[in-house]
Every structure is written in C-alpha cells, then in structure tokens.
Amino acid sequence: MNPRKNSEYMSPLPPTQNNPAVLIDSLRVNRGATKVFTDLNLVIPRGNITGVLGPSGSGKTTLLRAIVGVQRIQGGTVSVLGQPAGNAALRHRIGYATQEASVYPDLTVIQNLHYFAHILNVSRTDVDRVIEAVDLQGQIHQGVSSLSGGQRSRVSLAVAMLGNPDLLVLDEPTVGLDPVLRADLWNLFRELASNGTTLIISSHVMDEAMRCDHLLLLRNGCLVAQTTPAGLLTETEQDNPEDAFLALIRREER
Amino acid sequence: MTYHRTFATTTRVLRQLIRDHRSLVLLLVMPSALVGLFAWIFSDQKMVFQSFGAPILVLFPFILMFVVTSVTTLRERRTGTLERLMTTPLGKGDFIGGYAIAFGLIASLQAIITVAFAVWVCGLDVAGPVWGLGIVAIGNALLGTSLGLLASAFAHTEFQAVQFMPMISFPQVLLGGFLMPREKMPDTLHTISNWLPLSYAVDAINGVTRGESWTYIAGKLGIVLGFALVAIVLASLTLKRQTN
Numbered sequence: 001m002n003p004r005k006n007s008e009y010m011s012p013l014p015p016t017q018n019n020p021a022v023l024i025d026s027l028r029v030n031r032g033a034t035k036v037f038t039d040l041n042l043v044i045p046r047g048n049i050t051g052v053l054g055p056s057g058s059g060k061t062t063l064l065r066a067i068v069g070v071q072r073i074q075g076g077t078v079s080v081l082g083q084p085a086g087n088a089a090l091r092h093r094i095g096y097a098t099q100e101a102s103v104y105p106d107l108t109v110i111q112n113l114h115y116f117a118h119i120l121n122v123s124r125t126d127v128d129r130v131i132e133a134v135d136l137q138g139q140i141h142q143g144v145s146s147l148s149g150g151q152r153s154r155v156s157l158a159v160a161m162l163g164n165p166d167l168l169v170l171d172e173p174t175v176g177l178d179p180v181l182r183a184d185l186w187n188l189f190r191e192l193a194s195n196g197t198t199l200i201i202s203s204h205v206m207d208e209a210m211r212c213d214h215l216l217l218l219r220n221g222c223l224v225a226q227t228t229p230a231g232l233l234t235e236t237e238q239d240n241p242e243d244a245f246l247a248l249i250r251r252e253e254r
Numbered sequence: 255m256t257y258h259r260t261f262a263t264t265t266r267v268l269r270q271l272i273r274d275h276r277s278l279v280l281l282l283v284m285p286s287a288l289v290g291l292f293a294w295i296f297s298d299q300k301m302v303f304q305s306f307g308a309p310i311l312v313l314f315p316f317i318l319m320f321v322v323t324s325v326t327t328l329r330e331r332r333t334g335t336l337e338r339l340m341t342t343p344l345g346k347g348d349f350i351g352g353y354a355i356a357f358g359l360i361a362s363l364q365a366i367i368t369v370a371f372a373v374w375v376c377g378l379d380v381a382g383p384v385w386g387l388g389i390v391a392i393g394n395a396l397l398g399t400s401l402g403l404l405a406s407a408f409a410h411t412e413f414q415a416v417q418f419m420p421m422i423s424f425p426q427v428l429l430g431g432f433l434m435p436r437e438k439m440p441d442t443l444h445t446i447s448n449w450l451p452l453s454y455a456v457d458a459i460n461g462v463t464r465g466e467s468w469t470y471i472a473g474k475l476g477i478v479l480g481f482a483l484v485a486i487v488l489a490s491l492t493l494k495r496q497t498n
Contacts, residue, residue: 031498068341072496080488086495091343102334107271118262119344159338 019199021046021081021167022067028075029062036062037221040076044200044214048193050211052202053245058218060202061099064169067200068096079095092120095160097163101152101173102159105145109136109155112144113162122163130158133188150177157185161192168192168199174208209241217245224248255347263344265357268324271360276482280320282364285314286371293376305380308463309432311368311387312455312464315395317359317423323402327353331406340495350490356398361395381465390462393475394455395418400485407492426452431460451481 022044029037036059044050052060065071066078068231069086078085081093103112113127129136134154137191144155174182186208189199193213195206201212210229211216217224225232225248233239236247265307271278292310296302321388330336339349369387372378380387401422409415429436430452447453458474 069465070496071336072494072498088343090339094341096338096341098334098337100334102338104266104270104335105333106273107266111266111269115262115266116342119259119339119342121258121343233347 011054019046019082020044021050021215022078022200024066024076025079026076027073027078028061028065029066029071029073031062035221037131040221040223042216042223044198044216046198047196048213049189049199049201049211051209051214052216052226053206053209053217053241054204054218056204057220059221060204060218062221063216064096064171064200064202068094068169092163093166095162095165096152097156097160097173099169099175101149101156103144103152103155104202105152106143108141108143108146109158110140112155113158116159116162120134120163120184124240126162126164130161134158135162135184150181152176152184164197166196167197168197170199170201172202172204174203174205206241206245217248219249224252255345255351258354259344259348260351263348264356267353267356268359270326272355277322277442281318281360282367283365285318285368286375288314289368289372290376293372293378299385304379304463306432307372307376308380308387308459311365311372311391312394312452312459313423313427313432314368314414315361315365316398316452316455317356317419318364319395319398320405320422321416321419323353323357324409324418325412326408327406328409328412328415332411337497340414346374346490346493350403350486350493352487353403357399357402358396362392362397365391365395378463380463382462382471385410386471387459388477389457390455390471390478393458393478394452397451397455397478397482397485400482400489403489404485404492407487407489415455426450429453431456433438451478454478454481472480493498 004125020043022042024040024042027037027040044244052063054060062071067080067085068074069080069090080090083090093240104115106116109131110127113131114124117124117127131140134157136151136154136158147155148249154174157170160168160170174185177185189201193199203209207234212229215227215229215232216223217227222243227235229241232241232244236244238244238247289307289310293303293307365388369384369391373380373384373387377438405418405422406415427433427440429447430450431447436447436453439447454474454477458471458478461471461474
C-alpha cells in the first residue's frame with residue numbers, strides 16, 4: 001500500500017506550505033515487531049486545526065509521538081516548526097497531551113499545574129489563564145484522582161496549554177466527554193487557532209473531522225487522504241464524514 | 255540540569271508522598287517497628303541484638319527505599335507523565351536528581367527515627383557517636399534510592415520492579431556480612447562480597463558500633479556513596495527521551 005497512489009484525493013496544499021508546522025518525509029517507524037509506518041509523507045500547515053483521524057490502531061498516536069519527538073524512528077525525517085523533531089529548541093514551543101491524562105493523580109489540580117509551570121518557566125498568571133480556559137476554577141484544590149475522566153483530561157489539556165506553545169499536539173482530547181463539554185473544547189481549540197496556535201488533534205470520532213481545517217485520514221499506517229472537511233465530502237460525494245471515510249477505503253481497495 | 259527544575263521535581267515528589275499519608279507513615283515507622291521486633295525476639299540474648307542490630311539499621315532503609323523508588327518512577331513511566339516531561343525543557347538529570355533528593359530527604363528522616371528508636375528504646379550499644387549510625391543509615395538509604403532509580407529502567411511493570419528487590423538485595427544480605435563475617439567466607443565469596451556496596455555499609459556501621467576511627471568509617475561510607483553516584487549517573491543515561 002503506497003500512500004502516494006492516493007494523490008488524486010489530496011487537496012492542493014494551503015498557501016502556508018512554504019513554512020509548514022510539520023513536514024514529514026518518508027517516515028519509517030517500527031514499534032516492536034509491528035511496522036507502523038513504512039513510508040509516510042505529509043505536511044501540516046501552521047495556524048489552524050489539523051485533525052488526525054482514523055480507526056484505533058491506524059497509527060495516530062505514533063504519528064503524534066513522532067511529531068513531539070518522543071518516538072524512536074527507523075528512517076525518514078520529521079521536521080517541526082523548521083527544526084528536527086525532538087530538538088531542544090522545540091521544548092518550549094510544543095504542548096503535548098497524551099491519550100491518558102498525563103498528570104499526577106495523587107496531586108491536586110493546582111499542584112500539577114504549578115509543577116509543570118516551574119518546568120516550563122511560566123508565570124502563575126498563566127496557570128490561572130489555563131485553568132479558566134478549561135473551566136476548572138471550581139476544582140483547583142481537588143485531587144486529580146477524585147475528578148471525573150473528562151475533568152482529568154481537561155487538567156492534562158491545561159498543562160499542555162501552559163506557556164502558550166506555538167504547537168499543541170493533543171491525542172484524543174475529547175474522548176469520553178459529554179456533547180456540551182466537547183463543543184466547549186472545540187470552541188476553545190478554535191479560539192487558540194485564531195490566535196495563531198497550530199493544533200494537531202487526533203480523534204477516532206469521524207464527526208469531529210468537520211470541526212477541523214485540515215484532515216489527515218490514516219488507516220493501517222497509511223495516509224488515506226490529506227484534505228479538508230469540505231474536500232472530503234465533495235471528493236467522495238457523501239454527506240457525512242463517516243461514509244466519506246468508508247468510500248475512500250473502498251476506492252482504495254478496488 | 256537546572257537547579258530550579260530539579261528543585262521543582264523534588265518538591266512535587268515530596269508533595270505526592272505527603273498527600274499519601276499511609277505510605278508516609280509506613281515509610282517512617284515500619285523500620286522502627288521491625289527493629290523493635292528484632293530486639294524483642296532476642297530480649298533474652300542481648301548479645302545477638304548488639305551484634306546484628308546495627309547492620310539491620312542499614313538494611314531496612316536500603317530495601318524500603320529501593321522498592322519505593324523503583325515503583326514510583328516506574329509509575330511515572332507508565333502513566334504518560336514521563337513522556338510528557340520528556341517533551342519539556344526538563345533535563346534527564348533534573349528528573350533523576352529531583353527524585354534522588356526527595357527520596358534522600360525522606361530516607362534521612364526515616365534513618366533518624368529508626369536510629370533513635372534502636373538506641374534509646376531498644377538499647378543498642380554504640381561505642382562511637384550515635385549520629386554516626388544515622389549518617390551511615392542515610393548513606394545506605396541513598397544507595398537504595400539510586401539503585402531503585404536504575405532498576406526502574408529495566409522493569410516494564412511494577413510487578414517486575416518489585417521482583418528486582420530480592421534479586422538485588424538478597425545476595426548482598428547473604429554476602430555482605432549480615433549473617434557471618436565476610437572474612438570467614440570461602441575465598442571466592444569473599445572476593446565477590448568486595449564488589450557489593452552493602453558489604454561496605456555493614457563495615458561502616460560495625461565500625462561505628464565498635465568505635466573505629468572516622469577515617470575508617472568515612473572510607474567505607476565513601477565507597478557506598480560512590481556506588482550510589484554511579485547508579486544515579488547510569489539511571490540518567492538509561493533514561494531516554496525517545497522510546498519505541
């Protein structure tokens with residue numbers, strides 16, 4: 001399966017392509033005996049929301065790990081904000097939240113944020129800002145282990161937002177949230193993007209595709225499509241993203 | 255490595271411990287309880303407690319700190335917080351150093367309580383100064399902490415980490431001079447014991463109870479701390495920003 005053969009579904013790159021947020025060239029990644037990516041190529045533009053969509057096991061998390069620079073790679077290059085992924089200069093510029101809330105369950109919300117604020121050298125006012133952004137003002141002195149799953153993932157998101165990073169990489173930030181909260185978070189993501197932050201957000205819920213500016217559709221470690229929500233629907237002549245994704249896979253299999 | 259990040263990590267680890275009351279009480283009180291039990295068993299044979307009581311003072315902090323450290327750092331590897339930290343400016347030395355200082359402080363507190371209990375409640379006789387026992391116990395707790403940090407790099411689960419404890423400590427207990435003086439062991443075993451850090455900890459603490467010179471004790475303790483330092487450096491080196 002060569003991802004390049006799908007080029008007919010690839011929309012023309014946005015005008016920011018000269019200075020993309022992420023540029024991946026012939027990336028090869030093995031995790032244990034599994035070959036996750038054999039030859040992955042993609043571009044993520046700056047300053048808006050790119051959705052990484054695909055079923056569980058399609059390589060979304062590995063892709064995000066490669067972008068934030070914690071994934072050991074076997075070949076190819078990953079360049080992020082003009083630097084090789086994992087470069088020390090990027091450590092102040094990237095916010096990352098893993099799929100499970102990567103915060104300390106045995107600390108309170110505010111203790112978690114203060115610790116990461118120290119590490120990133122950001123002020124306490126910034127801590128207040130991110131708490132307000134994720135709407136956790138009422139829970140700051142509560143232990144993270146006593147929070148609901150949704151609240152916990154918002155603590156994790158707040159940590160990622162500390163210091164206003166240029167790039168936010170969020171692995172399934174809305175999983176398990178109720179629809180109201182999910183809509184709130186997407187409004188927050190939109191607001192961050194309009195202030196110039198680049199967001200890369202993975203999801204296995206195809207409906208969330210429609211809220212993104214750009215889409216990367218992954219399946220079995222291959223890029224099925226690199227497109228926009230509107231492009232996805234028109235190219236496949238479908239009226240919802242779920243069917244559009246199915247249509248793409250069927251075309252690919254033919 | 256930056257001081258404020260190391261210090262922030264130390265504070266965070268201590269906060270985690272302080273919020274976990276049960277673990278904190280176990281850490282601080284359990285060694286004393288075990289020393290008390292040991293003294294009680296041999297209450298009719300005072301000589302046994304006098305000759306084995308002091309080595310036990312270095313054994314408990316070593317084993318406890320080894321288990322606590324390896325399990326805690328492993329939990330950090332498994333919950334994604336370490337992965338997140340590795341994307342931040344936190345240095346690997348900050349992480350390991352932060353843990354080592356935090357657990358070193360807890361270990362010192364534990365050592366002070368245990369030594370005080372052994373000497374003033376159980377009646378352990380020391381020819382040298384009592385605080386000499388405390389210093390050796392702290393040094394040994396640091397050894398347990400640093401070996402625990404190193405061991406956590408080689409374990410994939412908490413279950414494995416816990417099983418490293420007997421693997422690391424039992425041979426050292428058998429060969430380190432707890433059960434019989436090292437000089438009386440077969441030559442091969444005596445030579446092996448010369449390469450184990452716990453042997454020097456036992457030498458040091460027996461030196462204090464016998465009232466040996468400070469140069470003798472400091473020399474032995476220096477070797478223990480040397481092992482601890484090497485383990486800490488190796489632990490920082492085995493910590494990788496990129497994983498599979």
